[in-house]
Amino acid sequence: MTVKLSLKHTAVLAFLAVGTGSAFSADADMAPTPAPVVKDSIFDEARFEVAASLGASSDFEKGVFLIPSLFFDPLHSKGREGFDKFLHPRFFLSASISTADESSQLMAGASWKFPVAGPTFVDIGFGGALTNASKDEFGGRGPGVGSHLLFHEYIAFGVNLENNWNITATVRHSSNANLASPNSGLTYGGLGIGKSF
Template sequence: MFKRHAGLIAALAVHGASPAVAAENVLDELRFGASTSVQNRDAREQALPEVTFFVDPFEKRTANDWKARLVRPRIHFGTSIGIDHQPTQIFSGFSWTFDLSERAFVEAGFGGVWHDGPLGKTANGPGLGCRLLFHEYAGIGYKLDTHWNVLAQVSHSSHADLCDGPNGGMTRAGLQIGYKF
């Protein structure tokens, strides 16, 4: 599964890495890292690669206080790539970032996710009930310089009992490295 997605991710990363292309396409940040399940001690996933792109169509970077940043979220698009029969997720939504100091920041996001995991209960993982789920995350990060940052993040996806079937959800924690354009 990973090999099938690797070429696409590499092409997107190379295309998005150019500052000229980033400015032209409103690309604000690219993050890459890995996450693993934190919900079931008996059925651990291996570390799954993740890539997330952020765009800033509402010009959050021009907001000068927390109220202005609250109404100007960034939009994120990303994937958590399933390896060895683990579910792949493709997600999108809104993200809010708030500085705690010159270097430390917190971030939260909310949106939706499509996954290819099991819908019914299984011995190796949660039953997810339907293909489209809510997706939320929270993280705390540190800016290494004006471009690079590192973020520890916990994310959760479930359907909030809005569709038939089990609602085991997926909860993952991970570490990401970001590059702001």
């Protein structure tokens, strides 16, 4: 059986074909974009600082302090903004190692890293510390801190470099918030280099 198409029928079929193709194209454009692939690892950054005591004369500690830090991002903080960023912090684990038999610490807590302008950022952290500093003011390691368990906070200003490297300037402080006596603080300022993953 032979089917003969008139010019009119051919034009109608061509119109339907073009219209159908446009409809499929529009549907494809309206299809939801796939969610970004979330990396499996929660390990986010490694940082290494060299610091010195910023304490007053009675709280000053001699020598250099080596501070390695690891940052973890199990809540996927990267890319979040505003209040959502506060609900999804990174977590840090750091150590402060005295090279002159002063106080050393193990610190951990939550941190928030915010871009500022261009490659610059600010990183703020808060948590707790365990220290071997002297509890009283009568000798021992470091100033009298009243308790081996302390609150710890830091603020770092940094610049992102190529290949996920960064440099930071950090101020850190640990104390017992007047929950014990004495309450001499452990305060340090340092420069660091970090690598994000």
